[in-house]
Amino acid sequence: MTFPVVGMVGGGQLARMTHEAGIPLGIKFKLLSDTPQDSAAQVVGDVVVGDYRDLDTLRSFARGCDVITFDHEHVPTEHLRALEADGIPVRPGPDALVHAQDKGVMRERLTAIGVPCPRHRIVRDPADVAAFAAEGAEGAPGDGFPVVLKTVRGGYDGKGVWVVRSAAEAAEPFKAGVPVLAEEKVDFARELAANVVRSPHGQAVAYPVVESIQVDGVCDTVIAPAPGLDENAAVRAQELALTVAHELGVVGHLAVELFETKDGRVLVNELAMRPHNSGHWTQDGAVTSQFANHVRAVLDLPLGDPRPRAPWTVMANVLGGDYPDMYAAYLHCMARDPQLKIHMYGKDVKPGRKVGHVNTYGDDLADVRERAAHAAGYLRGTITE
Amino acid sequence: MTFPVVGMVGGGQLARMTHEAGIPLGIKFKLLSDTPQDSAAQVVGDVVVGDYRDLDTLRSFARGCDVITFDHEHVPTEHLRALEADGIPVRPGPDALVHAQDKGVMRERLTAIGVPCPRHRIVRDPADVAAFAAEGAEGAPGDGFPVVLKTVRGGYDGKGVWVVRSAAEAAEPFKAGVPVLAEEKVDFARELAANVVRSPHGQAVAYPVVESIQVDGVCDTVIAPAPGLDENAAVRAQELALTVAHELGVVGHLAVELFETKDGRVLVNELAMRPHNSGHWTQDGAVTSQFANHVRAVLDLPLGDPRPRAPWTVMANVLGGDYPDMYAAYLHCMARDPQLKIHMYGKDVKPGRKVGHVNTYGDDLADVRERAAHAAGYLRGTITE
Incomplete structure (x- = not known):
């Protein structure tokens, strides 16, 4: 079979979960990782250890890949242009990606196309x-x-x-x-995220708009869909994200982080052009996960259905706590909640470091939130009963 | 983190999908594969290429594994006993596995414990x-x-x-x-399968009983749950499978293939002590897949919820047809049905060879069946429109 090879630059958890999503698709995966211990490097077969800042390393890695995509936004723009000049499709391409790399460029461009910003x-x-x-x-x-x-x-x-x-x-x-x-400093009511996926031939899908709850500047909880968001506002936020994806020529997953103001407007906070923490709920809560759709998009395959599978899905990040060994807590969480979906990244535990996340879903939002918060807290060690 | 290492003997698609299920669990996976091209060897990081019939190879492979489990039942019983004597947990163990290896032993034992057989x-x-x-x-x-x-x-x-x-x-x-x-030769009405998972500490879960439709002796379609099976009969079949798992000391996934006779009795056809084709529907149709529960069981972790996520889930196997390149057909299937879940094994296409499967789910059985059958037929090349 002539199934293609996706080259993923960066060995973090996003690459790990993208590889996981690529396995059932039959897509071969090649990884450029900083170290052999990186989250994704532990689980991918074809791993090149090297520095993504070095053009020769990138060029050598890209040989044998049908497309290059990313776990992060840190590859220098000029290197991406060099790969494109070599004939390697880079998705998202450098002209789009610069908007996720440079917040000044992003603000200027969004303002020019009429997207509301702070x-x-x-x-x-x-x-x-x-x-x-x-x-x-x-x-x-x-x-x-x-x-x-x-x-x-x-x-x-x-x-x-x-x-x-x-x-x-x-x-x-x-x-x-x-x-x-x-x-x-926007005096926002809450933070939302509108996640969309766009393919080179222009097909795009929009996931339900979610609420994202940050603690100390780090995403703590995501609720899908955003509770109480009226349908018109949700559609407007999806349209906004689709517009950004189209105007900027994004290929793959685009996360548009939004402020919802107290008077019901939305302003764009940040953009990410890769699978994003605000979309992790889709692994267990949507027909097609953000990771699977990212793979499909960068290969210009038809996109999968982004619709939710349950009335409510909640994602809670698992941060490292004081105990380096989470295995006992993990066992406890599985026993307490047989429906819990745990996603561990294989990373060493350090206080405050994202080492995994949990997803819960169901009909009753309060119950779904409690189960996610309990598991994340128990794994971190802030809940002990 | 002291997350364990699962050693998987055999590089087929069951190992591939078990690895996929182990990634979110944070479980490290080590593979003993016949060749580097085997289905699982393409996607696992830590691969040893070697012959499972050679005890030294097995012993060397097992070092650094916390538990050994299997993609197939072909490892000689005496080798498994040698690994156990070395102190390596083997799950399922040789005393259980012999019943899936030797049909004579299986029939004798099932008859002894009162399980109906032909x-x-x-x-x-x-x-x-x-x-x-x-x-x-x-x-x-x-x-x-x-x-x-x-x-x-x-x-x-x-x-x-x-x-x-x-x-x-x-x-x-x-x-x-x-x-x-x-x-x-049992004059059966249809074939069913009762799939259960059991852990060393004796916890067990039972999946809904499914109907399995064979064509030319090969599984073609699985419908979950078995249509029209009355609730008492379903519970009896689940109890039968749980009894077999308990009596034989099975650890991990056990598939009990059953004949349903025209007068409503069930007789055991075959046993498999590993994830099984009749359980592939669980990847997209159950809260916890057979693969995830197999990993949890062999590590003696609490088992996940086996309940279905949709009223109907249908699995159809994708067999190789006359065209070695399925990629164009795969693209067509994705475009036709954005809800389709495709699982490709990375295997070369040969006529009649299982190279993947598709899962569909929904509320309307006729629609769910049509979508699965269409995709499987289109990928094989027997349907061209």
């Missing part, structure tokens, strides 16, 4: 941060602070993001020498 | 086959033929099985020099 601009120094704050304070009480500062490249899970209350607090973000984006 | 006995030669037939013909019309002859070891998918209509036809089975079991 007020923002690139700032030069702490004094310019104060000026940005003052611009927001015009005609309103206060001094315009707090302001959110982000390095335009390199941040994730709250890293590379600062909330400052004065110009005096604004020195740190400039130290890295990377351009800094200032954004208004 | 009339049977070991036969010495064609004349003894005629005597066996005559014993069945007492007080009934006819000569007692046809009779089913099976070599007690080594058969699968219709191989090692003959249906003979006279002593003159009965020479072939004796040529292999393996003991031959004669059985009455």
Whole structure:
């Protein structure tokens, strides 16, 4: 059979779960991993250990792959262009991916296509941060602070993001020498995510819009669908994500993280062009998971049905706690809830590190949430009974 | 984390799908495969290529495994005992597995524990086959033929099985020099399968009883649950399978293939002590798949919920047809039915070879069956529109 080979750059849990989804599809998987111990490298047969920042390594890896895709957004844009010039399909391509790599480029482009974003601009120094704050304070009480500062490249899970209350607090973000984006701190009601998948021939599917609950800047819980979100608002958020995917030429999974304001508007927070934590619920809660649809999209195969299989699905991240060995807790969780779906990443436990997630589903949201929260808490060690 | 390593002997599709199910569980998987091209060897990271019939190879493979389990029943019993003597847990153990390896031992044991089986006995030669037939013909019309002859070891998918209509036809089975079991040819209404999973500490779960439709001695379609099977009969079949698992000390997945007679009784046809084709529907149709529960059982972890997720799930095997390249047909099937779940094994296409299966599920059995049959037929090339 001439089934294709997908080359995945990056050995994290997203690559691990994409490989898992590729097995039933009969898709061969080749991995470029930083180390042989990385999450995905433990479970993939064809692993190349190497540095994705090195073009020769990438080129050598790409030989024998029918398409290249990614576990993360960190591959330099110029390397992706070089692979494309070599004739290797890169999906998502560099012209799309730059919007997930550079928050400044993303804000400029989304604003140009009329997608609502928080007020923002690139700032030069702490004094310019104060000026940005003052611009927001015009005609309103206060001094315009707090302001959110982000390095335009390199941040994730709250890293590379600062909330400052004065110009005096604004020195740190400039130290890295990377351009800094200032954004208004949106007084949001909650965070949502609209996940879509788009293929090169332009087919696209939209998953139900979910609510994403962050704790200390890290995703803690995702509820699918977002409770109480009215149908029109949900459709508008899906349309917004489909528009972004189309306008930016995204291929594969696109997560659009959104702020829902207290007056019911949505503003785009972040974009991710790969399977995303806000879509992990789809493994057990949707007809086709985000991982399977990502594989199908990058291969330009017809996409699978994104519809939910249960009225409610809840995902809770499992963070590392104080105990390095989770196996006893894992056994307990399986015994307590035979319907629990556990997804472990094979990573060493470190406090606060994402080492897995659990999915629960059912008809009663309170029950489904309790089961997910209990399992995640028990695995972390914050719940002991 | 001290997550265990499961050693899987055999590189076929059952090993491939068990590895897939082990990834979210965080279970490390080590494979002993005949070749690097075997179905599972393509997708597992830690592969040893070697001959399972060689004890030194098995012993070397088993070092570093926390438990050994199987893709097939062909490992010699004495080798399994040697591994156990080395202190390696073997699950299912040799005392249980012999009942899936040797049809003579199986019939003797099931009869001893009162499990209904077709009339049977070991036969010495064609004349003894005629005597066996005559014993069945007492007080009934006819000569007692046809009779089913099976070599007690080594058969699968219709191989090692003959249906003979006279002593003159009965020479072939004796040529292999393996003991031959004669059985009455049961005039069954249909074939069922009762699948259960049992763990070393004695926990067991029973999946819904399914109907299995064979074509030319090979499983073609499985319908879960078996249509029209009354609830008492289903519970009795589940109890029978649980009894077999308990009495034989099975650990892991046990498939009990059954004949349903025209007067509503069930007789045991075959046993398999590993994930089984009649349980493939559970991947998309049950809360916990047979593969995940097999992994959980062999590690003595609490078992997952075996209940169905949809009113009807249908599995159809994809056999190789005349066209070696299925990719175009695969694309067509995905486009036709976005809810279709395709499971490809990465095997070269040969006419009649099982190279994958499809699962469909839903509320309307006729629709669910049509979708599965269409996809399987289209992939094989027997349906072209």
